[in-house]
Amino acid sequence: MKLNWITSLTFLCFILFTGCTNTTSENAEMDKFINDLLDRMTLEEKIGQTVLYTSGYDVITGPTVDPDYKEYLKKGMVGGIFNAVGADYTRSLQKIAVEETRLGIPLIFGYDVIHGQRTIFPIPLGESCSWDLEAMERSAKIAASEATAEGVNWIYAPMVDISRDPRWGRVAEGAGEDVYLGSLIAAARVKGFQGNSLSDNNTVVACVKHYAAYGATMAGRDYNTVDMSLNELWNTYLPPFKASLDAGCGTIMTSFNDLNGIPATGNKYLLKDILREKWNFNGFVVTDYTSINEMIPHGYARDEKHSAEIAMNAGVDMDMQGGVYMNHLKTLIEEGKVSEKDVTDAARAVLKIKYKLGLFEDPYKYCDAKREKTDILTAENKEAARDMARKSMVLLKNDKQTLPLKEDKRIALIGPLAKDQYEILGCWSAMGDRDTVPVSVYEGLVDALGDNRISYAKGCDIQSDDTSGFDEAVRVASNADFVVMVMGEFHNMSGENNSRTNLSLPGVQLDLLKAIKKTGKPVALVLMNGRPLTINWEKENMDAILEAWFPGTMGGAAIADVLTGKYNPSGKLTMTFPQNVGQIPLFYNHKNTGRPFDPNDPQFAYGSKYWDVSNEPLYPFGYGLSYTTFTYSDLTLSSKEMTKDNPLKINIKLVNGGKYDGEEIVQLYIRDLVGSVTRPVKELKGFKKVFLKAGDSENIEFILTVDDLRFYDADLNYIYEPGDFHLFVGGNSDTKIKADFTLNESGRSEKPKPIKIK
Numbered sequence: 147m148k149l150n151w152i153t154s155l156t157f158l159c160f161i162l163f164t165g166c167t168n169t170t171s172e173n174a175e176m177d178k179f180i181n182d183l184l185d186r187m188t189l190e191e192k193i194g195q196t197v198l199y200t201s202g203y204d205v206i207t208g209p210t211v212d213p214d215y216k217e218y219l220k221k222g223m224v225g226g227i228f229n230a231v232g233a234d235y236t237r238s239l240q241k242i243a244v245e246e247t248r249l250g251i252p253l254i255f256g257y258d259v260i261h262g263q264r265t266i267f268p269i270p271l272g273e274s275c276s277w278d279l280e281a282m283e284r285s286a287k288i289a290a291s292e293a294t295a296e297g298v299n300w301i302y303a304p305m306v307d308i309s310r311d312p313r314w315g316r317v318a319e320g321a322g323e324d325v326y327l328g329s330l331i332a333a334a335r336v337k338g339f340q341g342n343s344l345s346d347n348n349t350v351v352a353c354v355k356h357y358a359a360y361g362a363t364m365a366g367r368d369y370n371t372v373d374m375s376l377n378e379l380w381n382t383y384l385p386p387f388k389a390s391l392d393a394g395c396g397t398i399m400t401s402f403n404d405l406n407g408i409p410a411t412g413n414k415y416l417l418k419d420i421l422r423e424k425w426n427f428n429g430f431v432v433t434d435y436t437s438i439n440e441m442i443p444h445g446y447a448r449d450e451k452h453s454a455e456i457a458m459n460a461g462v463d464m465d466m467q468g469g470v471y472m473n474h475l476k477t478l479i480e481e482g483k484v485s486e487k488d489v490t491d492a493a494r495a496v497l498k499i500k501y502k503l504g505l506f507e508d509p510y511k512y513c514d515a516k517r518e519k520t521d522i523l524t525a526e527n528k529e530a531a532r533d534m535a536r537k538s539m540v541l542l543k544n545d546k547q548t549l550p551l552k553e554d555k556r557i558a559l560i561g562p563l564a565k566d567q568y569e570i571l572g573c574w575s576a577m578g579d580r581d582t583v584p585v586s587v588y589e590g591l592v593d594a595l596g597d598n599r600i601s602y603a604k605g606c607d608i609q610s611d612d613t614s615g616f617d618e619a620v621r622v623a624s625n626a627d628f629v630v631m632v633m634g635e636f637h638n639m640s641g642e643n644n645s646r647t648n649l650s651l652p653g654v655q656l657d658l659l660k661a662i663k664k665t666g667k668p669v670a671l672v673l674m675n676g677r678p679l680t681i682n683w684e685k686e687n688m689d690a691i692l693e694a695w696f697p698g699t700m701g702g703a704a705i706a707d708v709l710t711g712k713y714n715p716s717g718k719l720t721m722t723f724p725q726n727v728g729q730i731p732l733f734y735n736h737k738n739t740g741r742p743f744d745p746n747d748p749q750f751a752y753g754s755k756y757w758d759v760s761n762e763p764l765y766p767f768g769y770g771l772s773y774t775t776f777t778y779s780d781l782t783l784s785s786k787e788m789t790k791d792n793p794l795k796i797n798i799k800l801v802n803g804g805k806y807d808g809e810e811i812v813q814l815y816i817r818d819l820v821g822s823v824t825r826p827v828k829e830l831k832g833f834k835k836v837f838l839k840a841g842d843s844e845n846i847e848f849i850l851t852v853d854d855l856r857f858y859d860a861d862l863n864y865i866y867e868p869g870d871f872h873l874f875v876g877g878n879s880d881t882k883i884k885a886d887f888t889l890n891e892s893g894r895s896e897k898p899k900p901i902k903i904k
């Protein structure tokens with residue numbers, strides 16, 4: 147049937163109206179249910195909903211388990227438990243809440259499912275190098291599905307802290323240094339975790355963290371101070387949080403750091419002015435592990451009671467493991483220092499999420515021992531992890547087409563990570579089995595090529611002074627035609643509180659590489675690590691380098707796929723690799739300074755630079771090679787001028803001129819030449835992942851609108867300004883393929899009121 151426009155419009159209105167009324171009536175039902183419940187709750191029970199304890203089932207990242215937590219639970223004084231995993235185990239705790247407390251309010255179960263639950267995917271920094279939003283959404287979906295099969299319904303991810311300092315170990319948990327890409331990845335991960343409905347059995351409520359600016363921790367030392375302009379906060383650190391919340395993220399975690407003198411956990415500006423008032427967030431806010439109590443050593447609270455007062459008044463709904471809400475909120479209300487309404491609202495926010503998860507209908511819906519047996523580590527999940535791992539890898543060097551491995555060659559596989567099944571899972575592997583399940587590189591290669599072509603030597607440890615394995619390694623290398631070295635970091639050299647000041651390969655690994663290089667055999671280096679490393683000698687001297695990050699359960703198989711050419715690598719770096727630690731923080735979208743250094747103008751001695759090293763990175767953001775060769779040509783813009791109603795159409799021709807089919811991540815950057823606040827030298831504004839068969843070409847099109855040119859000005863209005871822009875397209879952030887355009891009008895955000903710290 148052909149609909150005329152009036153029929154179509156009526157139909158559309160009907161759909162919108164019924165859609166809206168359904169949601170409205172569902173919300174009304176929920177509100178009624180929760181208000182009725184709150185009416186029946188004592189103050190102690192309301193406070194109970196704001197209390198979260200670890201069960202200690204898995205690794206804990208702060209002070210130890212409170213031995214009395216089960217006693218509190220029985221008294222209805224606990225709203226949630228984290229680090230409790232397993233259908234039976236979580237059921238046993240839920241049973242206490244449901245059957246032994248006065249109102250039987252179910253618990254919410256939280257857990258750090260950072261890159262998989264049982265089937266472990268690459269570390270998030272690795273995943274981000276795929277630039278593949280669909281794949282990352284799928285990885286989060288699988289993680290949620292496996293976690294819910296083991297009793298978990300609340301996941302402490304995505305971690306969206308923009309990270310520009312590779313000394314900081316937690317760069318491994320995030321999506322790298324870029325705001326635009328980081329925001330898209332944040333949203334994709336939230337969608338993957340939460341699916342279409344929180345009430346489905348295989349979805350969880352996500353918890354975006356760590357709010358806010360944790361990634362800017364001074365000197366890359368974990369938990370350290372953060373001090374930055376509000377302009378930087380809004381332009382760089384907040385957007386991925388906003389993107390997560392826009393994607394529907396139900397909860398948010400405060401960060402450990404202080405921000406401009408005020409700990410994030412007691413920061414009204416972050417938690418009330420921005421989160422509740424400006425962004426209308428209606429989920430709940432949880433602290434990081436004892437971060438309320440930590441306001442005491444921060445020098446912001448006198449004692450625990452004071453810290454509870456500050457946190458509740460700042461807008462924190464739930465206290466993770468601190469015990470201070472449980473111990474002090476009641477007295478604080480009696481003393482008039484905290485309002486009962488705020489505590490009721492906090493309890494309401496928590497109860498709403500429990501309602502949305504369907505816990506009031508069936509508190510045991512996630513404690514399904516049958517699903518726990520069938521839904522984890524399935525062949526399908528492992529295949530997805532293998533695919534994600536391949537997509538995450540970045541080919542940093544491939545001189546004279548060293549890789550892929552040639553069929554007739556004898557291969558020496560050498561290095562402390564070549565047979566490893568333990569480190570390969572990376573820094574936060576939840577319930578991932580490190581001992582038996584993961585596929586090592588050795589296993590992956592033997593599976594792909596058979597063991598008669600492969601000889602092995604460990605050579606050295608990841609970190610020790612012991613060189614006694616060198617001779618054997620050199621002998622094995624000398625008897626082969628080709629050497630694959632597998633080297634890197636311990637998994638726990640990155641992740642929480644695992645910062646480093648030296649970013650080279652630990653121990654004697656570099657010495658071993660040098661010894662192997664002397665054999666004259668071609669050498670490919672495969673790296674497993676949780677952060678960018680300073681690998682200058684390696685870049686100079688290796689024939690090929692594959693950055694594999696910590697690739698997870700199927701890592702060895704995925705590495706074999708790439709080494710053998712079954713998969714053509716397509717990943718691109720999402721964090722800059724520095725030449726040395728002294729250059730840090732080093733990131734592509736820095737400002738130009740008043741004295742930008744021009745290497746072509748050596749007369750200009752006072753350009754911003756170092757005495758001993760150039761300003762260039764070792765590898766720039768967006769960089770990554772393929773076995774094939776992509777070339778760009780014919781950049782055209784639809785106009786030299788852009789307005790609100792005339793977005794820019796950008797076209798460029800991409801040619802796969804090599805011998806392999808492959809994927810290229812085509813990147814679009816802009817530079818705003820003059821702004822009311824200084825603008826970065828380049829900003830990513832779009833990308834496309836394009837598959838081209840060998841010899842094929844394609845016209846790639848981007849559309850750029852005025853909204854892509856917005857930024858927060860000095861008064862924190864979200865604006866675009868008229869002026870001249872450069873536009874760049876290419877295969878990494880260092881691309882020189884450029885065109886210019888002009889924007890002829892200005893625009894402001896709808897809510898131009900500047901926000902000031904109160």
Ligand code: BGC
Nearest residue numbers: 207208258302355434435642
């Ligand atoms: C970490 C968080 C984590 C929490 C719960 C903290 O130490 O900073 O990222 O979610 O512990 O395990």
